[in-house]
Amino acid sequence: MNTTFKNSKRQLALIFLLMFGALLIVGFFQSWNLMLAILNLCLISAIMSLGVNLQWGYAGLFNAGIMGFAALGGLAAMLVAKAPVIGAWQAGGFSILLGIFIWLISGFIAFFLWKRLKGRGKRQFWYVLLIVGLGYIISRFVLDPAILRIEAFEPSSSGYLGGAGLPILLSWAIGGLLAASVAFVIGKITLGLRSDYLAIATLGISEIVIFIFKNEDWLTRGVKNVTGIPRPVPYEIDLQSAIWFQNSSELLGVGVIQASGLFVKLCYTSLFLVVLLFLLWLCERALNSPWGRMMRAIRDNEIAASAMGKNVTSRHLQIFVIGSAIVGIAGAMLVTLDGQFNPTIYHPLRFTFLIWVMVIVGGSGNNLGAILGGFVVWFFWIEAEIIGNGLVYILTFPLSESSSLKAHFISTAPQLRLLIMGLVLLLFLRFAPRGLIPEKTSNKL
Amino acid sequence: MIDIVNAITLLANYIIVPSLAYGSQLALGALGITMVYAVLRFSNFAHGEIMSFGTMISIFMIWLIQSLGISIQPLPTALLALPFSIIATIILLLGLDKVVFRYYQNQRVQPVTFMIVSVGVMFFLAGLIRFFIGTSKKNFDDGERFIIKASEFKQITGLAEGLSIRTTQAITVIVTLLLVTYIFWFLNKTKTGKSMRAFSDNEDLALLSGIKPNQVIVITWVLVGILASVAGTLYGLDKGYKPFVYLQLVLPIFAAAIVGGVGNPLGAVLGGYIIAFSEAFITFAYKRFLTYLVPEEWAPQGLVQMLSTEYKFAVSFVLLVIVLLIKPTGLFRGRTL
Numbered sequence: 001m002n003t004t005f006k007n008s009k010r011q012l013a014l015i016f017l018l019m020f021g022a023l024l025i026v027g028f029f030q031s032w033n034l035m036l037a038i039l040n041l042c043l044i045s046a047i048m049s050l051g052v053n054l055q056w057g058y059a060g061l062f063n064a065g066i067m068g069f070a071a072l073g074g075l076a077a078m079l080v081a082k083a084p085v086i087g088a089w090q091a092g093g094f095s096i097l098l099g100i101f102i103w104l105i106s107g108f109i110a111f112f113l114w115k116r117l118k119g120r121g122k123r124q125f126w127y128v129l130l131i132v133g134l135g136y137i138i139s140r141f142v143l144d145p146a147i148l149r150i151e152a153f154e155p156s157s158s159g160y161l162g163g164a165g166l167p168i169l170l171s172w173a174i175g176g177l178l179a180a181s182v183a184f185v186i187g188k189i190t191l192g193l194r195s196d197y198l199a200i201a202t203l204g205i206s207e208i209v210i211f212i213f214k215n216e217d218w219l220t221r222g223v224k225n226v227t228g229i230p231r232p233v234p235y236e237i238d239l240q241s242a243i244w245f246q247n248s249s250e251l252l253g254v255g256v257i258q259a260s261g262l263f264v265k266l267c268y269t270s271l272f273l274v275v276l277l278f279l280l281w282l283c284e285r286a287l288n289s290p291w292g293r294m295m296r297a298i299r300d301n302e303i304a305a306s307a308m309g310k311n312v313t314s315r316h317l318q319i320f321v322i323g324s325a326i327v328g329i330a331g332a333m334l335v336t337l338d339g340q341f342n343p344t345i346y347h348p349l350r351f352t353f354l355i356w357v358m359v360i361v362g363g364s365g366n367n368l369g370a371i372l373g374g375f376v377v378w379f380f381w382i383e384a385e386i387i388g389n390g391l392v393y394i395l396t397f398p399l400s401e402s403s404s405l406k407a408h409f410i411s412t413a414p415q416l417r418l419l420i421m422g423l424v425l426l427l428f429l430r431f432a433p434r435g436l437i438p439e440k441t442s443n444k445l
Numbered sequence: 446m447i448d449i450v451n452a453i454t455l456l457a458n459y460i461i462v463p464s465l466a467y468g469s470q471l472a473l474g475a476l477g478i479t480m481v482y483a484v485l486r487f488s489n490f491a492h493g494e495i496m497s498f499g500t501m502i503s504i505f506m507i508w509l510i511q512s513l514g515i516s517i518q519p520l521p522t523a524l525l526a527l528p529f530s531i532i533a534t535i536i537l538l539l540g541l542d543k544v545v546f547r548y549y550q551n552q553r554v555q556p557v558t559f560m561i562v563s564v565g566v567m568f569f570l571a572g573l574i575r576f577f578i579g580t581s582k583k584n585f586d587d588g589e590r591f592i593i594k595a596s597e598f599k600q601i602t603g604l605a606e607g608l609s610i611r612t613t614q615a616i617t618v619i620v621t622l623l624l625v626t627y628i629f630w631f632l633n634k635t636k637t638g639k640s641m642r643a644f645s646d647n648e649d650l651a652l653l654s655g656i657k658p659n660q661v662i663v664i665t666w667v668l669v670g671i672l673a674s675v676a677g678t679l680y681g682l683d684k685g686y687k688p689f690v691y692l693q694l695v696l697p698i699f700a701a702a703i704v705g706g707v708g709n710p711l712g713a714v715l716g717g718y719i720i721a722f723s724e725a726f727i728t729f730a731y732k733r734f735l736t737y738l739v740p741e742e743w744a745p746q747g748l749v750q751m752l753s754t755e756y757k758f759a760v761s762f763v764l765l766v767i768v769l770l771i772k773p774t775g776l777f778r779g780r781t782l
Contacts, residue, residue: 060555060557062557062560062561064490064564122771125770125771129767144747189766189769189770190769193769193773194773195555195556195557196487196488196556196557196560197703197769197773199488199490199557199560200488200696200699200700200703200765201762201765201766201769203695203696203699204696204699204700204758204761204762204765205762207693207696207758207762208756208758208759208762211755211756211758211759212756214755215753215755215756347689348692349568349571349692353564353567353568356561356564357568360561408579409576411579412575412576412577412578412579412580413576415572415575415576415580416572416576417572418568418569418571418572418575419568419569419571419572419573419576420572421568421572422565422566422567422568422569422570422571422572423569425561425564425565425568426545426562426565426566426569429558429561429562429565430545430548
């Protein structure tokens, strides 16, 4: 028992060393800038897969809407950090607030009715639907003209309300809260029903969140993107003109321009690393507590756990909300890193199902495994392009240079990474379902 | 009086005809998902990509047939290509069954593991399809475009509103009708169909009475292959083929299956139409419709649109949530193939 534990620790260290070796190879042979760019996204992916691992690895919940929660976090980053557009607020800000107020009022009335009419069968439901519908229609009378006015205000540069103008680091927490509140509503509706309903409902809400972001220009500028979101780290230009930075880069013997790029990326890396380690610490603490043991008990045998007096549905809701919040934090961090909010980048294969591959490959039920999965899978997702191109080159070798078929396959070669990821997921599920770093089951025996 | 006829024609042109076609496509898709659920007991996330695969094969065959100079004007060549696409899709599904799904079937894993396996298959197929056909939009609706054009309809009837019916819409509805009738006949009247229903109702009892599970599973995949490739090809014929749209189509299809009651074929078909019609009714701008019906001075100023068209997908989601809240088993009780 003791020896196997030691072995697994050595193995763990070895796997992580290999991962960093791979990153170093990228650094030496491609460029350090690229290496840091990959590393930063690896860290964000690791946080996302940490959140999904909570939901899947420790509770067995299938969240097919990771993309939506990440986008909600991204929205929070944009709304917190961007400066408010005063003109747009003057044009229609008040009406927007009034419209939201009407929603809240109708929501409260509906909630109150739902409580009052409990036990009166279907009537309860129809009244609530009527109130919500009425509230929606009334709010449209207030909102529609206001939205038109806001979107007409300097449409080429703003045309939206802007944000709150607060420090962007604040948004990481707010993004988490936003994702958590949406997760709460979804979980409340679908948890306790059959397990696939959660998957389908999350799939749906994530698509709808993206549709809203693409179409509600007054909130997000839609597909016109919000760029220039303030950063938590210094700008390259400022660094290049700072005397201390010029001196120190000279000392290291690196060009100022290159050094400034690396420095900014390193700042991000350290910020992300702090968040990742903090979340990892929290997760480990939680999962080695009585609460964590209860979660695993529920996952392994729901009926037995509920016979022991555990409320399975509300525990599931709890962990679903926490996991989604972590994904929301990662989403906010991603927008912080990019410096822009662009709803068109959110694509389910990249933002939902790739995270699933990370969790499965890394080892579901093991936090370190999830983190490793985030690193490995993101690394290969980037580098798979090389593999894909190589494969295409070999496969199309017999074709002549000028063949149009060859040109076609070379142009679609990047798509092979999807195929490779699908294959990896299927192979792991079949031959190593416990992942690279399996869950610790030390309390067995 | 003439105003009422005009109003009805308007509705028929913008809601009834397109929704009948779209509903048929959803119904075929939902029927496929529901059958996988009823027999193999998991939600198949790869269904959209399977439909996409069938469409891709159709397109390749259409290109081949066209290059041979064969055509069946005024009907689209897609009808000739369909049998090949069905065969290819069935081969794909039987291969997937053998290589991927059967292992988990024998292990009797939980449905949620199956779902993740289907996600893996989805990923794999998505890559395969995009590798072969690329990501750009492809239209393959050759042949006569309209059965009746709006302008012709206006000329014949003398109404102010036109009604246009595209060939692809008519073909969609007819093919769906034939296929659904066949599937129901198969399930209810043939011995194999009855054994499938028995297997879906109670696996253990079915095994006891000598039904071979392998045979039932193979037949199910064959039927799913037919349904998926036909649904995909008809959708592509009607709206143009774009690989990533099929990923988004999974949501309304699932919504249709759940609204109708997962595992219930009749429910799946009706669910498809319910989703399609509610999408159209809710995102339709009623301004012109009301202008015909009410006195002139009451005519509305705005578009009178409940939800803008971009949110079509949201409608299926909201319906899904409503059904989950009041009747989680769906309108027709689920799980009775």
